[in-house]
Amino acid sequence: MKNFLIAFGIFLAWAFFGLWLYFMLEPKENTMIAQESAQQNTATSAVEKQSTSGAESNESIRDTLTDSDSKIEETNANFGLTAVDSDGATLFQYKDGVAIQKNSSSISIPQTSLDIKYKLQTYLQEHPDKELHIISRYSPEENIENPNYGVQRGEEMEQILLGAGVPREQIVIKPVIKDIRFDAEERYDRGISFAFRPLDEGRLELMRNRIPETMTVYPRFSDRGILINQELRDLLELVMKMMKENPDATVDVVGHTDNVGNAIDNYHTGLTYARQARWFLVTKGPIERTKIRALSKGETEPIDDNTSERGRIANRRLEIILYPNGAN
Known part of the structure; x- marks a missing residue:
């Protein structure tokens, strides 16, 4: 009996020692794993950031909305169809706007606003140092398309402007995603607006080489x-x-x-x-x-x-x- 108790005591001692050793080592291993994981995530983020940066640099024709354009978006939210200059001042304004249809690339310009294309063309003729931005809206509730409906609608408007004599090199399509309240017929009558900006020579050079x-x-x-x-x-x-x-x-x-x-x-x-x-x-x-x-x-x-x-x-x-x- 005495020998049994001695052996059992030795067993317990070794067991406690083993548990102590395990808990001493285990946090260090977890720390190393956590550090390696953090390093991998950092490297992955760097690659993703580089990839995103490259994609943005390649998107020279169609840009996202700038802060200045966003202010214009808010300022002209209550007008049907507008064209503004670089300072945000309204150049042309129409009560009836360009209508868009949900989940469709088609656009519709009312007869009362149709002559804006000739006014835009005349303005660019008088200001050759300017370019025309087509601010084309689409909704996050619409079907996912590639390119998105903002781009597609902008391209439809671009074709109309080209037919009116607006030079292609002075047109920039800027899709902007926003919450749109479509009516009962799934139409929205302020789908397009215009903004004039200084002519971007760098964009022109890229455009000449790409399209x-x-x-x-x-x-x-x-x-x-x-x-x-x-x-x-x-x-x-x-x-x-x-x-x-x-x-x-x-x-x-x-x-x-x-x-x-x-x-x-x-x-x-x-x-x-x-x-x-x-x-x-x-x-x-x-x-x-x-x-x-x-x-x-x-x-x-x-x-x-x-x-x-x-x-x-x-x-x-x-x-x-x-x-x-x-x-x-």
Whole structure:
């Protein structure tokens, strides 16, 4: 019995010693693990931050809303459609705004506000050192799209402005997410506003290197086809200059029509116009036929209202897309 008690006492001593040793060592191991985990998280955060920074630096055409733009957003919240200058002063203001539809890229400009596109174009002509920001709104409640609906709606507005003669290089799309109260028909009538800013030369340089140049041409149209005018002659000089500077450059000529008649006939009419313009460039250039494509969008991409004669004239056009690096 005595030997048993001695052995049991030794066992308890070793057990307590083992537990003491375990608890002495265990916090140090946990501390090391915690430190390693913190180091890994720091490294991961650094990589994520670097990746995010790179993505932001690449987004040169479409920016997020600046603090100045946010103030404008708040100031003009109660107006239908506005255009402001760099100081936030209102240049143009309309009671009826540009309507957007929930979960749709489409926009609708009321007839009472339609002439703003010509006022914007005139202002930029008088102020060549300015660029026009399209502040395009979308809601966090809308479906997730890539690009988001703010960008898509901004692009729709951009096409309308291009048709009015606003230079592409002076247009910047700025999507802004905000809480939008859509009405019973899921419409919101203040989806777009405009702001003028000093022309960003750095953005222009990046833009020239990243996207093709697009221009709209209005030749004289007749029942027999297009007639040569100064716009086509200017286009020929531009294309020849680009081809000389960039031997790999290519061109798309896209025909557009109004909606008079049926869609199939209008598609073929647009294609006929595009082919005739291509023939003019090829024969008068001379430019290689393989460098120029003739395409048609028919009546599918109007830039104005087809219910008026002025709108139909604006929709009958040629869109010229220049690819300096032959990337079409």
